[in-house]
Amino acid sequence: MKTPTGIGLMYNMALDPYFDLYPETIDYVEITPDILLQDKGPGQPGRFVQAPREWDTVRRLARRWPMVAHHVGFSLGTDGYFDEEYLENVIQMHREFGFHWHSDHLSYSKLIEEGQPEYNTCLALPIPYDSESLEMLIKKTRYIRSRIDLPFFIENNVYFTEIPDEEFTEGEFVKALCTRGDCGFLLDLHNVYVNAVNFNFDPIAFIDSLDLSMVEEIHIAGGDEIGGMRMDSHSGPCPEVVWELLDYVLPRAPRLRGITFEVDESYLPLIGFESVARELQRARALWDLHKTPSHVA
Numbered sequence: 564m565k566t567p568t569g570i571g572l573m574y575n576m577a578l579d580p581y582f583d584l585y586p587e588t589i590d591y592v593e594i595t596p597d598i599l600l601q602d603k604g605p606g607q608p609g610r611f612v613q614a615p616r617e618w619d620t621v622r623r624l625a626r627r628w629p630m631v632a633h634h635v636g637f638s639l640g641t642d643g644y645f646d647e648e649y650l651e652n653v654i655q656m657h658r659e660f661g662f663h664w665h666s667d668h669l670s671y672s673k674l675i676e677e678g679q680p681e682y683n684t685c686l687a688l689p690i691p692y693d694s695e696s697l698e699m700l701i702k703k704t705r706y707i708r709s710r711i712d713l714p715f716f717i718e719n720n721v722y723f724t725e726i727p728d729e730e731f732t733e734g735e736f737v738k739a740l741c742t743r744g745d746c747g748f749l750l751d752l753h754n755v756y757v758n759a760v761n762f763n764f765d766p767i768a769f770i771d772s773l774d775l776s777m778v779e780e781i782h783i784a785g786g787d788e789i790g791g792m793r794m795d796s797h798s799g800p801c802p803e804v805v806w807e808l809l810d811y812v813l814p815r816a817p818r819l820r821g822i823t824f825e826v827d828e829s830y831l832p833l834i835g836f837e838s839v840a841r842e843l844q845r846a847r848a849l850w851d852l853h854k855t856p857s858h859v860a
């Protein structure tokens with residue numbers, strides 16, 4: 564299938580009927596490979612097993628739409644850790660579904676301590692923007708590129724505490740990682756908004772501090788507030804600020820391939836499929852306004 568450009572939807576099981584109801588709203592489907600794997604736990608022989616229902620569903624989707632992958636399982640920010648078994652499963656998925664690109668987060672979720680069982684926090688925790696983290700991540704992203712010959716993107720994260728005395732700004736760190744680590748940038752605009760609200764900075768000034776020529780994919784989503792903090796819960800329509808940020812970034816990101824809407828399955832019964840379709844249609848209107856196929860490398 565042709566490399567997709569345009570509007571994508573992040574897959575979850577609750578969206579299954581959506582693909583027949585509103586097929587015209589989607590140019591590509593993004594999946595999280597981790598939902599296709601049942602994990603028997605660290606150290607177990609044949610640790611990852613294919614989840615049959617999910618695997619069949621994604622197989623059907625892959626016949627109709629170009630597919631891209633968005634991992635949570637690499638936990639790239641965990642020092643001294645790389646899960647070869649997870650990588651092998653991802654390689655198998657690439658063979659079967661023909662992903663056009665893949666990505667993971669600028670964060671870590673797995674804690675590894677000698678003599679202790681692997682611990683998954685189920686949270687994307689922030690990494691310090693320093694030389695040590697940078698060199699570690701460069702090695703990992705280059706290794707992933709060497710094993711899977713596809714564009715690989717790294718996504719900006721949310722954080723709920725600040726790390727003091729960092730060597731680099733986020734923009735400097737991402738630029739160095741993309742340049743030396745042979746990867747692209749997945750800019751999550753709702754994550755920018757969440758951080759801007761929680762830490763009281765101007766999201767446009769933050770975006771101006773990034774090298775937008777490295778942006779290859781954008782995520783948009785909604786969220787809510789818990790205990791006075793804005794959360795990246797993917798709970799519904801995008802806030803107006805996210806649309807304004809998208810309108811600002813689109814003409815400034817010459818390598819952009821697609822805009823992906825993320826919605827969590829637990830919120831779908833509340834917001835309904837129509838609401839998802841409206842978000843995708845609104846994203847498409849902005850895409851059409853700012854983009855033509857000739858903009859995409």
Ligand SMILES: [Fe+2]
Nearest residue numbers: 718751782825
């Ligand atoms: Fe995202």
